[in-house]
Amino acid sequence: MTDAELRSLLLDCLKLWGVAGSVTAFADGLLIATAAARCVVRRGGAPTRWFIETPVRRRPVPSIVALLSALRRALGADGGARLRIGGA
Amino acid sequence: MAARGCASAAPEVTPVSVVTGFLGSGKTTLIGRLLRDPRYAKTAVIVNEFGEIGLDHDLIASGDETLLQLTTGCLCCAVRSDLVATLLDLRRRREAGEIGFARVLIETSGLADPAPILHALMTDTAVGEAFAIGAVIALVDARLGERTLGRHPEARRQVALADRVVLTKTDLAPAPASLRAAITALNATAPVEHGAFEPAALFAGGLRLPRADAVAQHTGDVEATVVLRAAPVPAAALTLWLQALAEHCGERLLRMKGLVEVAEALGRPAVIHGVQHVFAPVDWLERWPSDDRRSRIVVIGQGIPRHFPARLLDAIVAEVQEEMTSEGLPA
Numbered sequence: 001m002t003d004a005e006l007r008s009l010l011l012d013c014l015k016l017w018g019v020a021g022s023v024t025a026f027a028d029g030l031l032i033a034t035a036a037a038r039c040v041v042r043r044g045g046a047p048t049r050w051f052i053e054t055p056v057r058r059r060p061v062p063s064i065v066a067l068l069s070a071l072r073r074a075l076g077a078d079g080g081a082r083l084r085i086g087g088a
Numbered sequence: 089m090a091a092r093g094c095a096s097a098a099p100e101v102t103p104v105s106v107v108t109g110f111l112g113s114g115k116t117t118l119i120g121r122l123l124r125d126p127r128y129a130k131t132a133v134i135v136n137e138f139g140e141i142g143l144d145h146d147l148i149a150s151g152d153e154t155l156l157q158l159t160t161g162c163l164c165c166a167v168r169s170d171l172v173a174t175l176l177d178l179r180r181r182r183e184a185g186e187i188g189f190a191r192v193l194i195e196t197s198g199l200a201d202p203a204p205i206l207h208a209l210m211t212d213t214a215v216g217e218a219f220a221i222g223a224v225i226a227l228v229d230a231r232l233g234e235r236t237l238g239r240h241p242e243a244r245r246q247v248a249l250a251d252r253v254v255l256t257k258t259d260l261a262p263a264p265a266s267l268r269a270a271i272t273a274l275n276a277t278a279p280v281e282h283g284a285f286e287p288a289a290l291f292a293g294g295l296r297l298p299r300a301d302a303v304a305q306h307t308g309d310v311e312a313t314v315v316l317r318a319a320p321v322p323a324a325a326l327t328l329w330l331q332a333l334a335e336h337c338g339e340r341l342l343r344m345k346g347l348v349e350v351a352e353a354l355g356r357p358a359v360i361h362g363v364q365h366v367f368a369p370v371d372w373l374e375r376w377p378s379d380d381r382r383s384r385i386v387v388i389g390q391g392i393p394r395h396f397p398a399r400l401l402d403a404i405v406a407e408v409q410e411e412m413t414s415e416g417l418p419a
Contacts, residue, residue: 001402001403001406005399005402005403006403008395008399009396009399009400009403011393012393012395012396012399013336013396015391015393016336016337016340016391016392016393016396017336046414049407063328063404063407064400064403064404064407065328065331065332065404068332068335068336069335072335072336080334080335080336080338081334081335081338081339081364081365082331082334082335082365083330083331083334083335083365083367084211084334084365084366084367085366085367085368085369086209086210086211086216086366086367086368086369
């Protein structure tokens with residue numbers, strides 16, 4: 001996934017989470033900035049695909065799915081729904 | 089195409105169909121007509137009325153059929169447990185020989201969101217043992233429907249969730265082409281019927297799978313997007329995608345249905361079907377219904393960025409394939 005694709009995906013997520021903010025690409029990552037929080041997303045080598053950095057913590061995450069969940073929490077958005085599979 | 093529900097359920101499972109539609113769309117009239125038809129005498133009807141004094145049940149001609157009523161409010165708010173209790177009570181009374189019925193029809197209130205009803209039918213284990221979703225039918229007034237759909241998000245959600253849409257009051261005025269276009273934009277897979285509606289369609293297998301040529305459309309804030317993929321999707325990627333869509337779209341995900349060519353089960357498409365964050369267990373077809381084996385998934389959402397589902401799927405598939413390659417598995 002290119003940085004441009006990741007940026008588009010993160011902008012979509014901000015809309016879904018109801019969070020006003022921006023996503024800016026820089027040399028080795030993306031800065032996600034809102035009125036209340038700032039996070040940086042960087043790529044990591046296997047097995048850690050991504051790092052998410054807040055002013056107080058740098059956290060490895062293993063997948064894009066985990067990255068989106070971690071970012072959602074870091075930005076203070078409401079928790080998402082959990083997938084539920086109905087009975088057979 | 090009946091992919092799951094009554095068509096594939098065990099014989100003792102009773103189909104439950106849901107008739108929805110905005111206020112005054114003709115739900116009670118349709119159900120009354122159905123119950124006067126001797127072929128549908130063994131129908132249990134659950135009427136969900138909004139307000140303390142129910143009227144609709146008085147308007148439905150009753151004969152020997154079972155007729156029940158819920159008056160505690162709108163099903164979309166707080167009555168899901170009432171619905172479950174009512175269905176289980178029906179089952180108990182049938183098993184005790186007190187009543188007999190072969191199908192159940194739920195009439196929602198005009199303001200109801202059908203999603204919680206479907207959730208109850210999909211997730212309650214005891215209900216699932218005895219009942220299965222038949223079809224969701226949305227009624228739309230041919231004269232007023234366009235204005236109603238434009239003004240009322242409840243009406244748009246009802247159409248978006250339907251397996252079939254029935255235009256009512258077409259004897260008073262023909263349905264304008266713009267109304268049909270608005271309905272198709274909300275729900276490209278639901279057939280739109282009018283006039284002499286055949287009651288059997290209320291209980292026909294519900295889920296309509298998307299055609300490969302379905303395209304993205306929108307009406308107001310509701311948008312139907314289509315995700316098409318020629319390459320098979322790894323099972324792990326499909327699971328992660330559904331989890332992430334549920335997490336990030338939540339209630340915005342009105343309905344999702346599709347056929348997916350799963351990499352680990354080539355030639356046997358997986359049928360996926362979800363309402364908001366609740367999904368039915370994956371069903372597997374024996375074969376593709378046509379030569380076109382592209383995965384196609386329709387996502388009907390409210391305020392979901394148009395390209396989000398496809399972008400998310402691409403990102404997840406790329407990671408999963410990378411992982412499989414690194415472990416020496418065929419990607």
